[in-house]
Amino acid sequence: MTTHDNDAFKPIATVDLAIFSLTPAGLSVLLVRRTSAPFAGDWALPGGWIHIDEDADLEAAARRVLKEKTGVETPYLEQLQTTGNRDRDPRGWSISIVYIALLSADDVAERQDAMAEEAEWRPIEGEGVGLSLAFDHAALLKEALGRIRSKVEYSSLPGHLLPVRFTLSELQSVYESLLGRKLDKSAFRKRMAEADFLEPVEGEMRRASNRPAQVFRLKDTRSLVLFDRRI
């Protein structure tokens, strides 16, 4: 196997990120327009080669890419899967380690200036963005969407996409929008209380339709809370 223990026989290795947040258009993903070959001019998931002289580990590589593209440092990050084959990149046998990142809508708004020039939020439509993407990124995005949609059913995931402070009505509305169905208000509030991932922002109320509503935030923005059954 010594011939394979050689740089010329190593596959290409990249980290690629499916970065989600809520924009006025709904659930959205961050795309970048490629400026060089292959697929120059095409939209793609943000990603890059692992920098072995700089990145301590895969997650550090993913966080570096995230920061380069969005200016944001420490959101929720989760490894989705790794794809690798001889066909996906014209430059050669290529591995993509795919991460999912969830950004609060506040981070998106505040860091608009720090965002890479060629980056853009695109609303999700069905299983993609209604655009052809570079490499196999349309398939990777579809997988990422499947993962986050399945997690909406039994986790605090939607809370990671909202602005940092939100009311229970706003949270319910995001759950409903991601699930594509209405939820019963009192059952929803009971489940949120049981799941215990929210804390009230002391003394902060927001005027809702008829009476002031308590404002909440996540207890921990870095990890999802999993429910013991579907919402």
Next chain:
Amino acid sequence: MTTHDNDAFKPIATVDLAIFSLTPAGLSVLLVRRTSAPFAGDWALPGGWIHIDEDADLEAAARRVLKEKTGVETPYLEQLQTTGNRDRDPRGWSISIVYIALLSADDVAERQDAMAEEAEWRPIEGEGVGLSLAFDHAALLKEALGRIRSKVEYSSLPGHLLPVRFTLSELQSVYESLLGRKLDKSAFRKRMAEADFLEPVEGEMRRASNRPAQVFRLKDTRSLVLFDRRI
């Protein structure tokens, strides 16, 4: 970024396999003794470099390694996770894409001759095998065990470890052994019937303690059936 677009800057990439089956000692994992540096003489999960001239994709690389070590071709294979950092391999920045394989006890017994000379089944004790392993393979094995144990709760996984033909009593006994608790016989049989992943082997009965028991096999050996709730 051109300096990183160079073989000398690529990480090492391997596939490593946590291959499980049932042996007379219970749930067991296949280990190989390393014959060369680094970690020569230590036990490790079977694995190897991706052969970019030979492997079409990651799964093909995993199946090739599986066949080299066990002689078996097409069992259940599932990607667990990818680990990569600058410290895990003294030869340099290294990525391991880890797969879980489940082998039927029949395959293990029949292919004993095809198994690589330095390979050996080791019974699981707690979260490992009671041996120090090469690289970070003890941590990878612990992750793999966590994954399969969590799947026992809500899937057909134990059926993939048994001999190809088994009775419901034998299946229940493997569930109980992997879960570490007893199950109610009639509730267990009801759940197995609902999950619909078994088929009776026509006309094949086995003498149990008092009366003949129907023999079953999996409808599909290549994929797990997930239950809609915990067993």
